[in-house]
Amino acid sequence: MNIVVCVKQVPDTATERKLSSKDNTLDRDAADGVINELCEYAVEEALKIKEAHGGEVTVLTMGPAKATDTIRKALAMGADKAVHLVDDALHGSDALGTSHALAQTLKKIGFDLVILGSESTDARTGVLAAMLAERLGTPQLTLARKVDIDGSAISIERVTDYGYDKVTATLPAVVSVVEKINEPRYPSFKGIMAAKKKPVQTFGVADAEIDTAQVGLASSWSEVTEFAVAPPRAAGTIVKDEGDGGAKAAEFLASKKFI
């Protein structure tokens, strides 16, 4: 089975994240780049499927040159090879543009199964899996907390507000996963060493036959017109319990319409 995992480098959530005042896009130099957490779950699931059913795991990422760190991390966990889609023309692409670029690349490299994290910690649109499936003409199985594969049949448990839905489809397909699905492994020291020698292919927009009119900041359907720094959190109110603490707490919650 040919499994492709889409991974994304995001700014470390533990550091201060900024937008660039130049073009209102993410300032990728302001914070350390790390692999998006949900992407680690996607890589883990791909490795598990490979261990059970055989095949090959390819990591695909779109991002600037320094995204190679994220590729190495996924390779160190055990993926076999990687494709890095990197081109200045892609800078500032929104979700629609990104889905076009990734879909074109996926068509080039081929796949039986595409796995993604259900969202990234930076943009948090959570729509990429659905967009990719649409562009690729495959079934979409999103928000999976469990994946089962039997021959060319794939079924997932899709997390919902009320529990889960059982969704089945036929491969090839696109799956997005949530953090309940597994516990990502740590790369081993040997895995880290081996990752340095695994093949990483670089694609530009021309290699993937990406339509430059559909990608990049200028072609984005959505636009960030302005942004402001989040205001510092206001100090909370301290209520002294003089025997009526419970009543006061209830009063507060009622005033906020919680109760």
Place this chain on the structure above:
Amino acid sequence: MAVDRALPTPEAHDLLDLVRDIIAKEIAPRAARDETEGRFPRDLFTLLGRAGLLGLPYPEEHGGAAQPYEVYLQVVEELAGAFLAVGLGVSVHTLSCFPVAAYGDQERRAELLPQMLGGELLGAYCLSEPQSGSDAAALTTRAQAADGGYVVDGVKAWTTHGGVADFYTVMARTSADGPRGISCFHVPAGTPGLSFGRPERKMGMRSSPTAQVRLDGVRLGADALIGEEGEGFRIAMAALDGGRLGIAACAVGVAQAALDAATAYARERRQFGRPIAEFQGLGFMLADMATQVAAARALYLDAARLRDAGRPYGTRAAMAKLFATDTAMKVTTDAVQVFGGYGYVEDFPAERLMREAKVLQIVEGTNQIQRLVISRALTKDA
């Protein structure tokens, strides 16, 4: 604060990054609690084994990572600073694997090392006995030849991982000939006749079981002997030279953790209208602590580089063990002082680190024995 380390290779930097990641996510969050509840974190050794961190200084052929001691010890230092039971456990495990790795024949190495270094088999090292500690050559556990193998009888004391280990590296007497009558044996857990005392109730390191190991008519095959008959004391001393560097690294880790905690507290705690770190009396104390920690690290790394270069390093290892553990005792005691009353209570890490430091002055040769080793080296004829 992460220690800035000049490591010999880019791969060693990757290794330290991996170790710090595992510490931050898996080890540091539970250290204090496991320690308070006296719970042995066996699962962490499995995790470290799978990540390839239990066989760092051993050859790649059997699952090791072929790292120099200079790198291996800095991993131990970081682990010990987060959770001494884990850092010291890694050091003891590495020590327990040494006889098989260095003196075992090819067949035994291929059979045992992959599981030892992969984290499936956790080791314990049995040299001390109730009546024979510093005078290790006075041990009385006997291994008598019988049926083409051995029958072992005796009691081993102060065994780290006693009762939870999967194998025991046991020094026992095969003849009455003093140090030359001692041999080294590999004893798997579960061997009939092997039993354990109740874990000692210790001042610190409560999550790491220390217990007596009793051998009562334990029957071993001939292949349980590691090295030659009579070679055991030499193997034990060679293992301890490396083990002492492990303890030195642990001590630096504990001291660094105490320094970090004390520094953070002194910058945050305000008295008389300013952070107490701004008072010279306290700032100078922190400066001395930081200098001693850096000097101790430099000394164990110096000994490690001698070892990595294949030169005799036993004396330098003894110096490193002596200096690093005495430093850890002093620095952790000072850290408690910096915290004031908060240093004496269990809600802050300082008192735990101080209790942990004490044991390091005692294990793998008391610091008095280290001085004996050093002074003998100085006065013997070249």
